[in-house]
Amino acid sequence: MRFASHRDIARAVERGVRKAELPIAYSAGFTPHPKISYAGAAATGVASEAEYLEMAFVTACVPDDVRDRLNAALPDGIDVIDVAERGSEQGLANLEVSQWQLTLPGVTRAAAQAAVDTFLAASRVEVERHTNKGTRRMDARAAVISMDLDRRAASALPGECEMLRMVVRHTSPAVRPDDILAALQGFTNNGAAGLELSAPPLITRLAQGPLEGAAPAASNGADGPAGTADRTDRQPEAAQQEQVTPLGATAAVPTASPR
Amino acid sequence: MESVWSRLEPLLPRVSKPVQYIGGELNSRVKDWESAQVRWALMYPDAYEVGLPNQGLQILYEVLNGQDGVLAERTYCVWPDLEALMREHGIPQFTVDAHRPVGAFDLLGVSFATEMGYTNLLTALDLAGLPLTAADRDDSHPLVLAGGHAAFNPEPIAEFLDGAVLGDGEQAVLAITSLVCEWKDAGRPGGRDGLLLRLATDGGVYVPRFYDVSYLTDGRIGSVRPNRPGVPGAVAKHTLMDLDDWAYPSKPLVPVAETVHERYSVEVFRGCTRGCRFCQAGMITRPVRERSQATITSMVEKGLAASGFSEVGLLSLSSSDHSEIHEIARGLADQYEGTNTGLSLPSTRVDSFNVTLADELTRGGKRSGLTFAPEGGSDRMRKVINKMVTEEDLIASVTTAYSSGWRQVKLYFMCGLPTETDEDVMAIAGLARRVIKTGREVSGRRDIRAVVSIGGFVPKPHTPFQWAAQCDTATVSARLRALGAALRSDPGYGRSIGFRYHDGESATIEGLLSRGDRRVARVIRAAWEDGARFDGWSEHFSFDRWLAAADRALDGEPVDVAWYTSRERGYEEILPWDHLDAGLDRDWLWQDWQDAIAPGGAAEVEDCRWTPCFECGVCPAMGTEIQTSPMGMPGSRRLPVVAVGPAPAVGPASAVGPASAAGPASAIAGEA
Numbered sequence: 001m002r003f004a005s006h007r008d009i010a011r012a013v014e015r016g017v018r019k020a021e022l023p024i025a026y027s028a029g030f031t032p033h034p035k036i037s038y039a040g041a042a043a044t045g046v047a048s049e050a051e052y053l054e055m056a057f058v059t060a061c062v063p064d065d066v067r068d069r070l071n072a073a074l075p076d077g078i079d080v081i082d083v084a085e086r087g088s089e090q091g092l093a094n095l096e097v098s099q100w101q102l103t104l105p106g107v108t109r110a111a112a113q114a115a116v117d118t119f120l121a122a123s124r125v126e127v128e129r130h131t132n133k134g135t136r137r138m139d140a141r142a143a144v145i146s147m148d149l150d151r152r153a154a155s156a157l158p159g160e161c162e163m164l165r166m167v168v169r170h171t172s173p174a175v176r177p178d179d180i181l182a183a184l185q186g187f188t189n190n191g192a193a194g195l196e197l198s199a200p201p202l203i204t205r206l207a208q209g210p211l212e213g214a215a216p217a218a219s220n221g222a223d224g225p226a227g228t229a230d231r232t233d234r235q236p237e238a239a240q241q242e243q244v245t246p247l248g249a250t251a252a253v254p255t256a257s258p259r
Numbered sequence: 260m261e262s263v264w265s266r267l268e269p270l271l272p273r274v275s276k277p278v279q280y281i282g283g284e285l286n287s288r289v290k291d292w293e294s295a296q297v298r299w300a301l302m303y304p305d306a307y308e309v310g311l312p313n314q315g316l317q318i319l320y321e322v323l324n325g326q327d328g329v330l331a332e333r334t335y336c337v338w339p340d341l342e343a344l345m346r347e348h349g350i351p352q353f354t355v356d357a358h359r360p361v362g363a364f365d366l367l368g369v370s371f372a373t374e375m376g377y378t379n380l381l382t383a384l385d386l387a388g389l390p391l392t393a394a395d396r397d398d399s400h401p402l403v404l405a406g407g408h409a410a411f412n413p414e415p416i417a418e419f420l421d422g423a424v425l426g427d428g429e430q431a432v433l434a435i436t437s438l439v440c441e442w443k444d445a446g447r448p449g450g451r452d453g454l455l456l457r458l459a460t461d462g463g464v465y466v467p468r469f470y471d472v473s474y475l476t477d478g479r480i481g482s483v484r485p486n487r488p489g490v491p492g493a494v495a496k497h498t499l500m501d502l503d504d505w506a507y508p509s510k511p512l513v514p515v516a517e518t519v520h521e522r523y524s525v526e527v528f529r530g531c532t533r534g535c536r537f538c539q540a541g542m543i544t545r546p547v548r549e550r551s552q553a554t555i556t557s558m559v560e561k562g563l564a565a566s567g568f569s570e571v572g573l574l575s576l577s578s579s580d581h582s583e584i585h586e587i588a589r590g591l592a593d594q595y596e597g598t599n600t601g602l603s604l605p606s607t608r609v610d611s612f613n614v615t616l617a618d619e620l621t622r623g624g625k626r627s628g629l630t631f632a633p634e635g636g637s638d639r640m641r642k643v644i645n646k647m648v649t650e651e652d653l654i655a656s657v658t659t660a661y662s663s664g665w666r667q668v669k670l671y672f673m674c675g676l677p678t679e680t681d682e683d684v685m686a687i688a689g690l691a692r693r694v695i696k697t698g699r700e701v702s703g704r705r706d707i708r709a710v711v712s713i714g715g716f717v718p719k720p721h722t723p724f725q726w727a728a729q730c731d732t733a734t735v736s737a738r739l740r741a742l743g744a745a746l747r748s749d750p751g752y753g754r755s756i757g758f759r760y761h762d763g764e765s766a767t768i769e770g771l772l773s774r775g776d777r778r779v780a781r782v783i784r785a786a787w788e789d790g791a792r793f794d795g796w797s798e799h800f801s802f803d804r805w806l807a808a809a810d811r812a813l814d815g816e817p818v819d820v821a822w823y824t825s826r827e828r829g830y831e832e833i834l835p836w837d838h839l840d841a842g843l844d845r846d847w848l849w850q851d852w853q854d855a856i857a858p859g860g861a862a863e864v865e866d867c868r869w870t871p872c873f874e875c876g877v878c879p880a881m882g883t884e885i886q887t888s889p890m891g892m893p894g895s896r897r898l899p900v901v902a903v904g905p906a907p908a909v910g911p912a913s914a915v916g917p918a919s920a921a922g923p924a925s926a927i928a929g930e931a
Contacts, residue, residue, distance in 0.1 A: 003277040004515050012515055015285075015567030032599055045272050073567060075285045075515060200272040 001077035002047035002204075009051075010038065012075055017055065019073035022066060025056040039092040039208065040170060046177070048205040052092055095170065097145060099207040100177045102164040103157065106198025109149070112162040115184040115195045116147055127179045127186070136173055140183040143168050143175035145211075169211070177203050260292045263350050264358040270348060274341045278516040279307035282355035285513035286565060287333075288324050289357045295330035296443065297436045299323050300354055300364040300401065302383060304376035305795065307335040307355070311512060312520040314574065315370050315407065318507040319428050329436055332356035332364075336379040337386070339792055345386055352387035361387040365439055367401045368432070371409035374772035375765075375795035377416050380405075381787040384419065391784065393421050394468065398451050404435070404464070411496075411543050412720040412836040415772050415779035417467035421455060424464055425839060426496030426543070427529070429505050431463060438462045456487060465494040465839060472777055472835075478817035480776060480833040495840045496543065498883045502529060503554040510565045522570035522603075523562040525555055527587065531576035532885070533608075534864040534873070536645045536855050537634070537673065539719035540576055542848075543841045545877040547580075547868050548886040552587050559591060563600070570601040578604045579613045580868065582888045588619050596622060609633055609648045614659040626664045628710075631656060632671035635679075636687035642861040643678055645851075650690060654697055657709075661698035667708045668694060673716040674738050675730030675763065678856055684738040687711060688745040695755045710757035711746060713739065715766025719773050720836045721843055723851035728827040729770045732802075735763030764802035768794065770824040771809070776835035779823065781812035842883075844876030 004012075014034055017024050026032035035056035042048040063083035070080045104112065119125060125141040147166040154163040168175060178201075185195050271277035292298070301320055303310030310316065316333065323331035332354035337345065345351070351360040361367060361383065369380055381391055384403065390396050393403065402421040405413050406428050413423040424431045435458060442454045449456065458464040469490045473481040485492060499505060511523050528549040531541040550558075559571055571591070573584075581587065584604075591602055602620040604613070609631045617629055631653065635641040638649055657668050672687055691711050698707040715735045718724040739760050746758050771779060785808035793799040809820045828834065830849055837845070854862040867873055868887060878884055 001281070001283075001515070003271055003281055005278065008278055008515050008517065011517070011521075012513075014569070015513060017567070018569060019564065019567030026599055034599075045277070075513070076283050077515075199269045 002042075002045060005044040006038070006041035009041070009078065010036070012078060013053065016070055016074040016078070020066075020069035022055075022061065022069060023057045023059045025058045037092070039095045040174065042205050043176060043178070046203045046205065050098075050205055050207045052095060052208060054086065054092055094210050095208045096211040097167050097169050097209060098205050099165065099167050099209075101150075101204045101206050102166075102177060102181060103154075103161055103202040103204075104164060104181075104195070104197055105159060105161045105201070107162045107195055108160065109151070109162060111195050112149055112164065115187050116149060116164070118187050119144070119180075119184055120147060125183045125186075127175075127183045129176075129179055138171075138173060138175055138179065140175050140180050143171050144180060145169060147180075165206075260357075260359045260363050262358040263353045263360060266348060266350050267345075267353065267358060270341070270344045270350070273344065275338060276308075276516065279335075280337070280341065280355060281515070282358065283515065284311070284355075285567075286510040287356055287512055289332075290324065290330040292330065292357075292359070294328070296328040297330070297439050298364045298366070299329070299331040299432070299436075300334050300361045300367045301331055302334045302336075302361075302367060302369045302380075304336055304369055304371065304379040304383065306338065306793070307514075307516060308518045310335040311514050311516075311518045312524070313370065313372070314508070314524055314526065315372075315428065317512055318505075319368065319370075319432050320512075321507050321510060322429055322505075323432055323436065326433070326436065328440070332359060334361055334383065336376075336383060336793070342382060342386065342792075352383050362389060362400065364401045366435070367403045369403065369405050369407075370428075371405055371407040373795060374409045374415070374769055375800075376409075377772060377783050378787045378791040378794055380416065380419060381784065382792060391419055393419060396421070396451070398447070400451075402451075402454070402458075406431075408540060408543065409773075411539070411839060411841060412773065412775075413465070413467070413839075414472075414777050414835040415775035415783060417777050418780040420467060421451075422458055422464040422466045424497065425494065425841070427499035428497070429499050429507070431497045435462050435464065456489070459487070459491075460489045463495065463497055466490070467777075470838065474778075476817065478822060480835060483833065483835075483838045493838050493840045495881065496842060498546075498842075498881050499529070500548060500883060500886065502526070502548050502550045502886075506550075506554055506558050509558065509561055511562055511568070513566045513568070520572070521568070522572045522601075523559065523566055523568040524572040524574045525558045525562065526550070526574045527555055527578055527581050527584070528575045531580070532867045532875075533577060533580070534645050534851075534866060535634070536643070536723040536851060537676065537716060537719070538576075539722050542722050542843060542875075544576065545842065545875065546883050546885045549581055549583075549888070552583055552590060555587055556590060556594070569599060570603065571595075573602070573604050577608055579608055579610065579616055580866075582868070584616065588616050592619050592622055609653050609656050614656055614663065614665075617660075617665075618663050626666065628667040628669055629660050629665045630669040630671065633690070634671065634673050635676060635683065636672060636685070636690060637683045639860070640676060640679060640683040640686075642863065643855050644676055645855070645861070645864055647863060647865075650693075653690070654693060657694050658697055658701050661707055662701040666706070667710065668698070669710045669712060670694070672711065672713040674713050674742075674760075675716040675735040675766065677724060677727045679730065679738075681738060681741070684742050685745060687713070687742055688749065691746060691756050692749060692752050695752050705755075708755050708757060710759060711742075712759045713742070714761035715739075715763045717766050717769045717773055720834070721841045721848075723848050723855060725774070725834060725848065726828040726830075726832075726852055729767070729824040730763070731821070731825045732763040732767045735766060739763070761797075765794070765797070765800055767820065767824055768800075768802065768805045771805075771820055774835070775823055778813065778816060778818065782809045785809075785812040840880070842875075842877035842880040844874065844880070847873075847875050 013036060017034060025035040027035060037054050039052040041051065063085055067080045067083040119141065122141050124139050126137055127140045129136050145167040150163040150165050154161055168177065181201060271280060301316050303313045303316050320331050320333060323329050333356060334352060334354045351362055353360055384391055389400050405416065405420050405423040410423045411425055413420060438457050438461060439454065442448065442457060455466045459466040459469050469485055469487045470483055471486045472483050475481045528547055530544040530547040532545060532547050533541055535541055578584065595602065604616065604620065614629065633641060633648055633653055634646045635644055641648055660668055670691065674684055691709050694709045699705060716730065718727045718729050739762065743758050746756050747753050786805050789804050789808055791804055806820065813819055851864060864873055868885060
């Protein structure tokens with residue numbers, strides 16, 4: 001599922017909602033759209049264990065029932081972990097940071113450690129990204145709150161590889177995990193040990209949440225977004241599967257009918 | 260059977276749209292390999308985004324997987340970027356369901372909607388590790404079978420095929436499956452050849468290697484003869500009757516990737532008897548067999564519930580011709596009103612009635628565009644092709660459309676039709692101008708639009724135009740250029756009229772592949788070796804590559820591209836597909852061809868759904884009959900019906916008379 005784009009996921013969710021026969025609210029206008037909104041979606045090619053979205057219903061729904069019906073209707077690889085009612089809080093606006101995991105095939109421990117140390121010691125690390133609108137320069141260092149290597153997890157994987165974990169602030173323009181990886185690889189040009197990948201990295205978003213709950217990089221998503229007192233953000237059961245993009249908590253908000 | 264996924268996955272981040280290769284569609288199935296006795300790989304020879312929504316493949320997938328002991332998976336053509344990586348890493352052509360190698364299956368069934376997929380077949384065979392030439396394959400390789408409309412003349416790819424199946428596939432694939440199963444149980448008597456002989460004699464499969472073709476010195480075919488005892492002289496098409504008993508697809512495949520059609524499609528009837536002389540589909544799918552309103556309604560309910568789709572397409576070759584279309588449309592519109600479910604009729608005739616129907620289907624929704632297909636620019640031209648629509652009919656239709664709120668009308672035409680002159684094509688410009696003028700008058704708005712869409716005409720096998728000379732590339736291209744210039748330069752109208760066209764070059768190659776014989780296989784192979792892929796995509800198609808391949812491959816032969824395309828054939832000539840039987844009486848087709856080009860103007864043939872039989876020959880030859888008005892609903896008929904009664908001279912083809920044993924589809928409400 002990590003190869004699906006945000007548009008692909010959004011289409012699948014819309015169909016899942018229809019298939020589950022949930023009382024979704026529609027926007028008014030000539031071409032009504034179901035009222036579903038997404039927090040900053042993971043890029044195509046990136047897996048995620050923690051995406052968040054909000055949907056509005058025309059009648060009140062029981063959150064657990066919404067979760068079960070959606071899970072029955074969605075294709076394999078998209079799993080709803082939890083559903084909570086939004087109430088009056090800000091909802092998705094509290095998602096300030098993401099925790100990422102990068103599996104780097106063919107990378108030696110020494111090279112990875114050197115790159116991480118260099119990165120963390122720097123006060124500013126500029127990266128470039130080429131977009132349709134031209135080249136953007138960003139400071140990758142400022143966005144990174146923590147970064148370390150998970151040796152135990154890496155040694156459990158077949159073949160030589162290292163596993164990098166980091167917590168990254170949601171900024172605008174967004175600093176993406178592949179931007180940071182490009183920065184780490186950039187250090188090799190300065191004579192440090194080479195961070196050479198033998199295959200494309202496997203990037204997974206492990207969790208999203210508010211800044212204060214995210215400090216220890218190994219916290220593994222144990223903290224839910226703030227302002228949703230009744231939410232328990234469980235580690236998804238499907239986390240062992242690599243191409244899985246479970247959707248995180250969903251907020252069910254009763255609203256008036258659009259008509 | 261080992262999945263190739265673990266080797267494929269690391270390559271996917273490096274290709275475009277990798278999501279098309281992951282499978283996992285809602286309602287897809289992965290069955291246990293070991294416990295299956297017969298294993299089918301089903302292929303649509305184009306990109307996933309085009310192939311996934313294909314109805315034929317989805318139906319066969321469900322029919323086969325519904326059987327115990329039978330497994331069916333799907334495979335599509337990979338884009339050149341992944342093809343290069345698969346070759347580099349030794350990854351074979353795979354199915355998207357369980358990512359199993361296609362070479363490990365018993366059968367590879369390929370559905371050809373168009374001849375432009377032939378080079379993609381070669382890519383898939385080669386990636387699968389199969390010898391391209393069928394004769395070089397051994398018992399370890401799957402049988403390669405072709406189906407779909409292009410299989411009605413499979414001769415240009417005969418060399419690459421083990422067999423071809425003509426007509427409806429539902430029962431045919433089951434018959435083939437049981438023959439394969441019996442043959443395996445019996446210890447594979449006779450090996451591959453023994454199985455093919457069984458399929459040819461008992462399975463209704465055309466096996467090209469059992470027929471020898473000889474040629475005359477001038478290049479024409481001298482004879483086509485079976486070379487094995489028991490093999491039929493002519494192979495007949497398969498016809499499925501009583502479509503209500505075959506309500507597929509019931510669990511439509513819902514992809515994660517974006518595809519060309521994002522909707523649940525239900526075929527409201529199969530076949531068409533309008534008799535448009537250019538239309539191969541209308542000739543080879545006879546007779547008309549309608550589904551009942553009850554079946555259609557229940558299919559839509561179940562299909563939407565199983566998929567979550569928000570749009571329903573009522574498919575057929577001319578959906579508004581269903582004898583109960585009004586009841587069906589109104590019923591569905593009532594049922595789904597207020598649910599944000601879109602309903603559409605993709606193929607409709609030029610007819611004010613159809614605008615009313617479209618209004619019904621879009622109640623309260625957006626009315627963006629409506630499509631009509633006059634096909635020819637002048638009344639004279641439309642008579643030649645038996646498209647019985649006058650300019651006044653068209654103007655009446657667009658008047659209704661623009662005045663009921665439709666903003667854009669799309670008009671489909673063909674260029675290069677038999678007897679066509681420059682004036683016939685330029686008449687399209689005048690017609691488009693009148694459409695806009697009328698639209699502005701009745702809607703009181705200036706922002707309405709018309710889009711003229713036009714492509715080069717390709718004469719097809721099993722049609723009255725199968726003998727026609729295809730208009731040459733240069734003439735078609737010149738006429739299209741002149742039309743485009745006329746539309747664009749028209750003061751006051753130019754900006755309201757859009758112009759889209761397919762040039763004459765791809766039509767010429769499609770013509771070569773459509774009416775080619777076995778010698779054309781060499782051209783296809785040469786073009787493929789030179790890099791031809793995805794020839795249906797203008798950005799991949801290269802006319803020069805095809806011409807160069809044809810020059811090389813046909814060197815020393817008395818035939819060339821022009822011989823296959825722009826040469827008119829005579830009555831006596833043996834056509835490459837004459838031993839393949841679509842049920843159409845050859846003399847009837849010839850007479851219709853003569854009627855089309857009669858110096859005094861073309862004669863019309865009416866639709867036998869509404870009028871007495873015109874003796875095309877299909878029903879008696881195939882033992883079939885027209886199945887309409889499934890509910891026998893009075894008042895459902897919108898066209899005046901000629902007084903009907905048993906017509907002894909034509910037998911079951913008369914479509915009327917006492918209820919037969921054919922089930923719910925037999926009786927006709929016969930009021931005028």
